Amino acid sequence: MEFNDYEADQSRLYNLHHTLDKNSADSKNKVKKIWKITLWLSIITIIEVAIGLYCFYNHIPKTIPNVGFIVMTLLKAGLIVSVFMHLGDEVQNMIMTIIIPLALFIWFIIAFLYDGNFWLWINHAFSIK
Amino acid sequence: MSLVAVDKKKVWSGGQSPFNLSYGKIMMWYFLMSDAFTFGAFLISYGTTRFFSNVWPDANEVFASFPWLAPNGGAPMAFVSLMTFILIISSVTMVLAVHAGHCRDKNGVIKWMIWTILGGIAFLSCQAWEWTHLYHHGAWWGSFRTMADGSIAHGASLAHFFSHNVPPDVATGVAGADAAHKFFNFFFTITGFHGAHVASGVVLNIILLLNTINGTYERRGHYEMVEKIGLYWHFVDLVWVFVFTCFYLL
Numbered sequence: 100m101e102f103n104d105y106e107a108d109q110s111r112l113y114n115l116h117h118t119l120d121k122n123s124a125d126s127k128n129k130v131k132k133i134w135k136i137t138l139w140l141s142i143i144t145i146i147e148v149a150i151g152l153y154c155f156y157n158h159i160p161k162t163i164p165n166v167g168f169i170v171m172t173l174l175k176a177g178l179i180v181s182v183f184m185h186l187g188d189e190v191q192n193m194i195m196t197i198i199i200p201l202a203l204f205i206w207f208i209i210a211f212l213y214d215g216n217f218w219l220w221i222n223h224a225f226s227i228k
Numbered sequence: 229m230s231l232v233a234v235d236k237k238k239v240w241s242g243g244q245s246p247f248n249l250s251y252g253k254i255m256m257w258y259f260l261m262s263d264a265f266t267f268g269a270f271l272i273s274y275g276t277t278r279f280f281s282n283v284w285p286d287a288n289e290v291f292a293s294f295p296w297l298a299p300n301g302g303a304p305m306a307f308v309s310l311m312t313f314i315l316i317i318s319s320v321t322m323v324l325a326v327h328a329g330h331c332r333d334k335n336g337v338i339k340w341m342i343w344t345i346l347g348g349i350a351f352l353s354c355q356a357w358e359w360t361h362l363y364h365h366g367a368w369w370g371s372f373r374t375m376a377d378g379s380i381a382h383g384a385s386l387a388h389f390f391s392h393n394v395p396p397d398v399a400t401g402v403a404g405a406d407a408a409h410k411f412f413n414f415f416f417t418i419t420g421f422h423g424a425h426v427a428s429g430v431v432l433n434i435i436l437l438l439n440t441i442n443g444t445y446e447r448r449g450h451y452e453m454v455e456k457i458g459l460y461w462h463f464v465d466l467v468w469v470f471v472f473t474c475f476y477l478l
Contacts, residue, residue, distance in 0.1 A: 119331045133323050137316070144309070148477075151305060151477050152304060155286075158320070161478070167478075169472055172231070179469065180466065184458075184466075185317055186343050189247065190247050208275070211272045211476050212275050216280075219279060
């Protein structure tokens, strides 16, 4: 294949999926999966709001529920990225070029929240308002 | 996946896309990744400031109003839950448009794009109401600043923003005003930056709809543009999932 072909017709170089039949079983299963994920996203959101309101009305500290909120948020994010954005269907190496840089967030969150906490502590220690 | 059968060395030796993706779609992914760091930096600086503060407004108290039904509070989280639901549904209609594009179903793409655009406009309208509502309670960028003479503009609103266990004199004092000042700076900046993404997404969706109606993608032979704009639209929904958690739940 000539290099010029890359500019001329990219469809030969990767799959553009334009062969899916709307009425095929494959197509119908995909639509069914989309609605199933919608249901899950809605259920998780409703659970989150219900827990939040339960804690609010009963004056319960949200320390433990907060862990649940973060887990449920990551679960929702995973469903959106892998199914709605079709990242789950991509080549493994492509997935890794997205996921690995995002690992920086682990350091980012820990370092900055620790820093905020430290400044609160030092302000208390030296009675700075 | 046809690439699996190919020798791994040959995947990178030219003549095919190693990721089985077009340049445009790969670049959309990397743009979104960089945008994720921008939003991440915003939300983490919000978290740092919150950890740094003695008191912090309670989202259940701040966001307790609903248009017409509860304009003066009493419905915590109701309106923001509705906004979240609208954005999730518009993300679903977008993925259905992408699916219709895979099937080269022009009318399907048109139908689902119209729903997606309506969802985006509905979300922006909700946000406009929420911003206006908060503005009328004195909240804005730079609000609740303590003046040199010790007075606080709209200081009476502060009592409504904090949880029951924050003593009223703390809530309406310097500590409460300072926390509310920071809280609303972050709130308007982050939801504003997100809203700007939604607004530009709606514009892109409208262009996409017009191109589809004109048959641009039919002539091109594929609806990949729906996938690329779709990625952006889902990302906007994804960011809202995190904004929702950080501002309203935690």
